[in-house]
Amino acid sequence: MSESEDADSKTEEPTEKKIGDALERGQTAVSKEVSTFAGFLGLFLCLSFIYRASTGRLSGTLALLLENAGTVRISTGEDLARFFAYVGGEALSFLGPFLGLIAGLGIAASFVQGAPRVAFDRITPDLGRISPIKGWKRLFGVGGLVELGKSTAKIAILTGSLAFSLIVDRETLVNAMRTDPRLAPELILTILLHLTSVVCIVAGLLAGADWAWTRFKWRRDLRMSRHELKEEIKQAEGGGLVKARMRSLAQSRARKRMMNAVPRATLVIANPTHYAIALRYVREEGGAPLVLAKGKDLIALKIRQVAEENQIPVFEKKELVRAMYEFVEVDRMIPPEFFRPIAELIHFLSSRGGVQGRNGSMRMP
Template sequence: MSNGGDKEGKTEEATEKKIRDAIEKGSVPFSKELSAFAALVGFVIVTSFFIVGSTIALVSSLKGFIDDPGRWPLENTADAVQLFRAINLDAAQFLLPAVIVLAIAGLASSLFQNPPQIVFDRIQPQLSRLSLSAGWRRIFGLQGWVEFLKGSFKLSALAVLAYLLARAARFDVFNSMFMAPNALPELMRTMANRLFLAVLVAIVLLVVADLVWSRFFWRRELRMTRQEIKDEQKQAEGDPIIKGRLRSLARDRARKRMIGRVPQATVVIANPTHYAIALRYVRTENRAPIVVAKGLDFIALNIRSVAEKHGIPVVEDKLLARSLYDKVEVDQVIPPEFYRAVANVILYIMSRGRPLQGIAPNR
């Protein structure tokens, strides 16, 4: 069947097991737009609260290198290493706040979408990822078109906002030619913050839509065919054929145990061919007769055959046999409404001089 047919056949929502297995394998819904949004928020925080202080500290440090170069001689390798170490330390102090804020923003966007987990299968190399056909479908498929539309929207929004902000700040840009050089960085920072804040506001709707779409597309990819659901149920509950066979074997064993108890019966009450109820009554064991075996049709004939073989009296009473079969289960004492009818059967057998197991004859 073609891939298109497979997609069309997957009309059923994924089961809880399918979703759980997908999450365990690292296949979770993820919005790239939320990550980009978090990165922009982090950048705005850095430029608004940290960039000024970090820039002043870096400029002050670099100014020392320029004003007093004799303090850093370069006569050997050790001097060069010491100079580069000092420069790298200043650069690290300048970049550290930005790195920390952006890392926190990235982690927050990931934790907001899914709980953290370690899945080694996602980082193992797979040759299937190098498939040209799969890559072609990924680029020109539904998801590829969605990514193209999102990129177009972001590019258009950025271009429009940049134009509007540049137009609104054209007088500030013109006046910057007459500003002191040390005032230009602050002007550039202010304009950049305005641009990024406007972009953040513009793409909020895109981020929300992408969050919804990523989860919808994820569940769409996890859809199953009816046959897959049936196969999963078979795996969870067992193959119905095997389960039926096991039930049949269990019934056979229970039937054999029941037939094996017929020789312990006191009397068998039967419909001529359809029903047979084997009762055991021993005064020292139970307060009333107990059903040790019962059966219908073939089993009823088997019960009668075993009873006759072991000399157990068989009394034919159609109404009583049918009623006992419907109302009393094996190993249960007969209800009080059957006491008189069963007592009459026992008295009938004893009146004919047949001894009954557990019942002393009348003297």
């Protein structure tokens, strides 16, 4: 199957699982233009709020160097080192905020587009990445041509914007050649502000368009064919079968514990084979009668069988057991509305001379 045919067959939107797997592999929708815009924005903010306050200091340093250029002694290596240390310190104090802000905004731009993840697939060695044939396809394929068109359009737009800005500021640039050198930093700062403001606007528009395109292309590349969608559904159903099996095992264990508790019952009420509820009541234990087990059909028959084997009285009370079945829960006391009929049964057992067995439950003589 060719690549075009394979792409045409992927008509279904990606599922949440497909998107999650892609993110785990490091396949995220990241636009380089957003990071570029963050860099230009950092430059503009520095020029607007930070460098304007630092321009006076830089102007003073430049004036000091120009006025005392003839007195600067550079006769030894130590003199040269001190000179470069001084100039480098001034340059670092001027450029440091810019570099820090650019780095911070670049990191923020990455976080905005997607939380960072450790994707070992992205750093695992792959010979296909250095294959000349695959590299040629990447360069001259559809994706490579799209990137080339985007880069060309970006360069053309930025170049045109800068040219327009320079034409507007041409008088300022001409007058700069006749300006006092001590005023040069302030003049340069003004020109750079104009240029970066234009570049920021253009870069912001490009970043928005590229981010939208990147997200669209990312979701398009994650589309699934009907066959892939059916296979994922089958796998999900397989997971559901496993969960159902686990629930079945849990219910089986619960039934086993319930049957083991039936010999401790005081009485069992049944209907006569469809429903059965085993109850325990011992005055010394306090509280209302406790439900030890309940069940329908085969489970009800099993409860009756265990009760008869342990000589526990079984009362066939059709209306009562039907009414109680939906409202009582295992290992909990019966609701108050059933106190009276159950108390009558317990009183009947006591009046017949029932005795307590070894486990404390009422036994028939």
